[in-house]
Amino acid sequence: xxxxxxxxxxxxxxxxxxxxxxxxxxxxxxxxxxxxxxxxxxxxxxxxxxxxxxxxxxxxxxxxxxxxxxxxxxxxxxxxxxxxxxxxxxxxxxxxxxxxxxxxxxxxxxxxxxxxxxxxxxxxxxxxxxxxxxxxxxxxxxxxxxxxxxxxxxxxxxxxxxxxxxxxxxxxxxxxxxxxxxxxxxxxxxxxxxxxxxxxxxxxxxxxxxxxxxxxxxxxxxxxxxxxxxxx
Amino acid sequence: xxxxxxxxxxxxxxxxxxxxxxxxxxxxxxxxxxxxxxxxxxxxxxxxxxxxxxxxxxxxxxxxxxxxxxxxxxxxxxxxxxxxxxxxxxxxxxxxxxxxxxxxxxxxxxxxxxxxxxxxxxxxxxxxxxxxxxxxxxxxxxxxxxxxxxxxxxxxxxxxxxxxxxxxxxxxxxxxxxxxxxxxxxxxxxxxxxxxxxxxxxxxxxxxxxxxxxxxxxxxxxxxxxxxxxxx
Numbered sequence: 001x002x003x004x005x006x007x008x009x010x011x012x013x014x015x016x017x018x019x020x021x022x023x024x025x026x027x028x029x030x031x032x033x034x035x036x037x038x039x040x041x042x043x044x045x046x047x048x049x050x051x052x053x054x055x056x057x058x059x060x061x062x063x064x065x066x067x068x069x070x071x072x073x074x075x076x077x078x079x080x081x082x083x084x085x086x087x088x089x090x091x092x093x094x095x096x097x098x099x100x101x102x103x104x105x106x107x108x109x110x111x112x113x114x115x116x117x118x119x120x121x122x123x124x125x126x127x128x129x130x131x132x133x134x135x136x137x138x139x140x141x142x143x144x145x146x147x148x149x150x151x152x153x154x155x156x157x158x159x160x161x162x163x164x165x166x167x168x169x170x171x172x173x174x175x176x177x178x179x180x181x182x183x184x185x186x187x188x189x190x191x192x193x194x195x196x197x198x199x200x201x202x203x204x205x206x207x208x209x210x211x212x213x214x215x216x217x218x219x220x221x222x223x224x225x226x227x228x229x230x231x232x
Numbered sequence: 233x234x235x236x237x238x239x240x241x242x243x244x245x246x247x248x249x250x251x252x253x254x255x256x257x258x259x260x261x262x263x264x265x266x267x268x269x270x271x272x273x274x275x276x277x278x279x280x281x282x283x284x285x286x287x288x289x290x291x292x293x294x295x296x297x298x299x300x301x302x303x304x305x306x307x308x309x310x311x312x313x314x315x316x317x318x319x320x321x322x323x324x325x326x327x328x329x330x331x332x333x334x335x336x337x338x339x340x341x342x343x344x345x346x347x348x349x350x351x352x353x354x355x356x357x358x359x360x361x362x363x364x365x366x367x368x369x370x371x372x373x374x375x376x377x378x379x380x381x382x383x384x385x386x387x388x389x390x391x392x393x394x395x396x397x398x399x400x401x402x403x404x405x406x407x408x409x410x411x412x413x414x415x416x417x418x419x420x421x422x423x424x425x426x427x428x429x430x431x432x433x434x435x436x437x438x439x440x441x442x443x444x445x446x447x448x449x450x451x452x453x454x455x456x457x458x459x460x461x462x463x464x
Contacts, residue, residue, distance in 0.1 A: 102368045108340055133365040136334045 001169040003191070003227060005139070006107055007160055009151075009175035010118035010125055012198030014100050014220075015132070021057060024090040028063065031085035032078045039070055058120065094131040097197065099221040104137050106224050115140040117160050117173070119150045119180065140164055151177070152184030161188075174223065178209035186211035193217055193226065233401040235423070235459060237371070238339055239392055241383075241407035242350035242357055244430030246332050246452075247364070253289060256322040260295065263317035264310050271302055290352065326363040329429065331453040336369050338456050347372040349392050349405070351382045351412065372396055383409070384416030393420075406455065410441035418443035425449055425458065 011017035029044045037044075048066055055062060063082045067074045104114060116138050118125050122145035129135040140163045142156045149155035161168060168189040175181020176198030185192045194213035197220075215226055243249035261276045269276075280298055287294060295314045299306045336346060348370050350357045354377035361367040372395045374388045381387035393400060400421040407413020408430030417424045426445035429452075447458055 101365060105340065105368050108337065133333060136337050 001167070003112070003170060003172050005113035005115060005164050005166055005171045006223065006227065007115040007117055007140075007171055007173045009173075009177065009181050009195070010116050010120055010128065012176040013174055013181075013195045014096055014116075014134070015094060015128060016097055016198075018057070020090055020093045020095075023093055024086045027089040028082040028086040032063075032067075032082040035078055035081040037067075037070065037075075037078050044070070058124070091131065094128050096132050096134065097220060099219055101134070103221045103223055104134075107227065108137070110227065112227065113139045113164055113166075115142070115160050115164065115171075117142045117151065117156045119144045119156075121145055151175075151180035152187065154184065154188055157185060157188050157190065172227070174217075174220075177206075178213075179207050182213045183209050183211050186213075191215075193223065195220070233399070235344070235402060235404050237345035237347060237396050237398055237403045238455065238459065239347040239349055239372075239403055239405045239422075241405075241409065241413050241427070242348050242352055242360065244408040245406055245413075245427045246328055246348075246366070247326060247360060248329055248430075250289070252322055252325045252327075255325055256318045259321040260314040260318035264295075264299075264314040267310055267313040269299075269302065269307075269310050276302070290356070323363065326360050328364050328366065329452055331451055333366070335453045335455055336366075339459065340369070342459065344459065345371045345396055345398075347374070347392050347396065347403075349374045349383065349388045351376045351388075353377055383407075383412035384419065386416065386420055389417060389420050389422060404459070406449075406452075409438075410445075411439050414445045415441050415443050418445075423447075425455065427452070 008014055025045075025048055029041060029048065033039065033041065033044070047069055048062070051062055051065055051069070052059070055065065063079055063086070064074050067079055071078070107114060114137055116125070116129070120128070120143060122143040125141065125143045126135065129141070140160050142160045142163075144150050144156070147155045147159050151157075157173070161171065164171070172191050172193060173181065173185035174193040174195055175185070176195040178194065178199075182192045182194055192213040193215040194217070196216050196218050217223065217226075240246055257277075257280055261273060261280065265271065265273070265276070279301055280294070283294055283297055283301070284291070287297065295311055295318070296306050299311055303310070339346060346369055348357070348361070352360070352375060354375040357373065357375045358367065361373070372392050374392045376382050376388070379387045379391050383389075389405070393403065396403070401423075403422055404425060405413065405417035405422050406425040406427055407417070408427040410426065410431070414424045414426055424443075424445040425447040426449070428448050428450055449455065
């Protein structure tokens with residue numbers, strides 16, 4: 001059956017999310033030390049990374065937890081200095097990976113519908129898309145808040161298919177997470193592309209995947225080779 | 233003959249250029265006064281606007297001329313304060329008009345090629361396109377530096393047609409300037425769309441146009457109504 005839509009994971013597939021987050025954390029630590037937090041950079045960094053492993057990279061109150069651990073309490077001057085520096089860097093740094101925009105444009109030219117299935121919260125997903133001016137490219141955007149479920153759960157995939165009025169065999173899913181993205185999509189019979197370039201940068205431990213992806217890519221523009229020019 | 237490409241003027245057609253420039257000038261005047269330039273805001277504003285009328289909105293050394301007029305010399309502390317404030321606002325404010333990106337995407341979906349013909353210098357044109365992440369949308373970008381001629385001269389239009397391998401009857405040109413854009417394109421037999429929304433905001437005096445545009449639009453998304461869905 002012909003592929004009619006290409007769906008993407010967002011963070012680490014379209015956005016170099018971990019790089020952005022790490023640069024923002026560097027700035028936050030420097031800013032907190034600047035207003036008086038007494039800790040070496042290296043020690044602060046180690047504690048923060050341990051907390052990310054424990055709470056996940058999307059945890060929104062990580063600096064609160066961090067300060068409780070380091071100071072025994074949350075000093076709001078220090079917290080705010082960290083948050084402001086963090087946001088400034090993060091905002092200026094939400095950039096798509098190289099070749100994302102021209103690849104999306106080429107896929108649109110070739111007649112494919114495009115979509116996003118992300119585990120990011122709704123507001124974060126949309127602010128990132130808007131920050132990159134990518135909000136107009138997608139026919140469907142499914143966030144974890146929209147479906148109250150996260151990949152590899154089948155719900156976000158089912159909702160995306162329903163909104164596009166397409167069958168599993170008619171879409172291709174592109175993601176960097178072997179379990180959430182690849183297993184999640186394959187379970188439903190969706191063909192998958194493993195975005196290898198986004199994989200290496202994760203922090204958390206991962207379970208073993210059950211399925212193999214149909215394709216692997218080292219650059220998002222490799223999709224153009226996978227997907228034929230003319231649609232049936 | 234079927235339309236196969238839509239070509240656009242850039243400033244005041246895709247970008248609200250005058251608004252951006254005026255906001256940046258407000259910031260520059262405030263910053264120059266802040267570091268010691270002794271002049272009222274209103275007087276400074278009037279002098280600056282008169283200089284723009286005289287030198288044109290694209291003149292790159294306008295603050296040098298301004299300071300010579302106001303102080304009798306160029307004080308580099310004042311000049312730099314003005315330039316830094318100007319650039320900061322301008323950079324954060326290069327935004328496409330509403331509906332530009334979704335309209336371009338819809339036109340791409342409908343199979344049209346897209347292009348830019350601008351009188352802006354090459355570097356300015358490209359930095360604005362890149363600032364808006366619009367650099368990937370266009371099959372051809374012709375700037376005044378590329379052809380050593382400005383609209384309504386036929387050269388930039390001819391170069392764009394040649395690069396696209398299209399005849400004048402196969403393209404539609406969209407612009408806000410009745411003489412440069414509409415007359416320039418019509419002379420060659422190119423169908424034109426007058427972007428009325430960009431017209432009112434100009435400062436310079438204009439000569440009278442010779443031709444009437446084929447269409448007038450109040451919002452760029454009106455193009456979607458003008459251009460048919462299916463191409464021959």
